[in-house]
Amino acid sequence: MRKYYTHLILIGLGLILYFMSNFHRVAIPGAIFDTLQADLSLNAPSVTSLSAFFMYSYAVSLLLCGVLTDRYGAVKVILVGAILFSVGSLIFPNTSNIYILYLSRILMGAGAASFYMFLIQEAKKCFPDKYFSISVSLMLITGYLGGVCANAPFIMIAKYIHWRQVLNILALITIFASVFYCIYRTFLHKIPINEHAKFSLEPFKEVLSLKSNINLFLFGGLNYGLYYVIQTVIGVKFLKDYLNMSAAGASAILSLMIVVAGLAGLSFASISSFFNNRRVIFMKTVCIMSSCFFAIISLLLIFGIKTKLIALMILLIALGGAMSPLIIPIVHATNKYEVKSTAISVMNCCFFLSVGILGTIVGHLLDMYPPTLSSNGHLIYSSKSYFLVFITFFMLSLVEMYNVFKIKDA
Numbered sequence: 001m002r003k004y005y006t007h008l009i010l011i012g013l014g015l016i017l018y019f020m021s022n023f024h025r026v027a028i029p030g031a032i033f034d035t036l037q038a039d040l041s042l043n044a045p046s047v048t049s050l051s052a053f054f055m056y057s058y059a060v061s062l063l064l065c066g067v068l069t070d071r072y073g074a075v076k077v078i079l080v081g082a083i084l085f086s087v088g089s090l091i092f093p094n095t096s097n098i099y100i101l102y103l104s105r106i107l108m109g110a111g112a113a114s115f116y117m118f119l120i121q122e123a124k125k126c127f128p129d130k131y132f133s134i135s136v137s138l139m140l141i142t143g144y145l146g147g148v149c150a151n152a153p154f155i156m157i158a159k160y161i162h163w164r165q166v167l168n169i170l171a172l173i174t175i176f177a178s179v180f181y182c183i184y185r186t187f188l189h190k191i192p193i194n195e196h197a198k199f200s201l202e203p204f205k206e207v208l209s210l211k212s213n214i215n216l217f218l219f220g221g222l223n224y225g226l227y228y229v230i231q232t233v234i235g236v237k238f239l240k241d242y243l244n245m246s247a248a249g250a251s252a253i254l255s256l257m258i259v260v261a262g263l264a265g266l267s268f269a270s271i272s273s274f275f276n277n278r279r280v281i282f283m284k285t286v287c288i289m290s291s292c293f294f295a296i297i298s299l300l301l302i303f304g305i306k307t308k309l310i311a312l313m314i315l316l317i318a319l320g321g322a323m324s325p326l327i328i329p330i331v332h333a334t335n336k337y338e339v340k341s342t343a344i345s346v347m348n349c350c351f352f353l354s355v356g357i358l359g360t361i362v363g364h365l366l367d368m369y370p371p372t373l374s375s376n377g378h379l380i381y382s383s384k385s386y387f388l389v390f391i392t393f394f395m396l397s398l399v400e401m402y403n404v405f406k407i408k409d410a
Helices: 003-027 030-040 044-072 074-094 098-126 129-149 152-158 163-188 202-209 211-243 247-274 280-302 309-322 324-334 337-366 383-404
Strands: none
Touching (some): 030 044, 030 247, 044 337, 074 098, 074 163, 152 163, 152 247, 211 309, 211 324, 211 337, 211 383, 247 280, 280 324, 280 383, 309 324, 324 337
């Protein structure tokens, strides 16, 4: 088999794994928060920690994957990642032990970190430069589809098939994709090791010594964290508890959030190119909007006002998930060529560390006031608990705003 076609097949299998990683990242616990809490007898911090452990593992592994990919090649690194992710995805639906559940999420996070890096490197090999951006965009859409399916479609299927069975089926697909990857990987024969690529703290020190990077990373981390913790942890639960929305309706809003983020990312990147690549104005606008939405939702919670406009504001907060196409060019423009990849890996690490930390905080804030038990056995958290969550989001958005006004177009 020609090497080119082997790479294309490996990309196809990598896309299946990337889809699965995005599905698991979004679905647990966000889509089935109530179900997990009832079936596993967990409190709120334990449920939100299922997301946090994935995010912590994913964030740290992103830093390691960059170095390992430079030295051993993405084709080898994703092989290890696929094994870790497959094992984690098989363990999760087949245990009720909270510590083993955490372990499975750590394995999945570590494995998932290798998928994106692999797809970017393989796309660079297989497609001409003029088609590189398009190929990367199409790959990202595959990930977005995983997130979309993790909400409304997953909840609809889970009405007829137990969530454990659904996740077991997905685990089998993941394992088959990993096995086929192992088989087709042998057609590439021996892949040389880059002896010059070694782990060093110097690039990280250089990246973190730039004040412009600190402002950018704090803005990016908080911006992405505030959006994604709603997407993956609390969004469906909040809309169900406070607005009495159905699981299907709430999950549809969360699925639409991913669509909004994807379309907004393309729009912001395109529009900014017509204005001499002025990107910061879009970042400031989205940050101000998000702060206003968090403030308004907090006020509505104080006065117990329930309106569908809350669902609309939650949907528009997804604009915060569209910042990567604006931030990444600034990182490239403000960092030396030798440390650009390190800067991007640190930024991505900040993104997912922020989600993990916020997920942990949200779990503890929800438990500040005792929940009530609904007729179907689900715990319902009070408006006081959600007020603590959203006022915290509002205060963090002010920190985000301070940093975005320190950023300049490069």
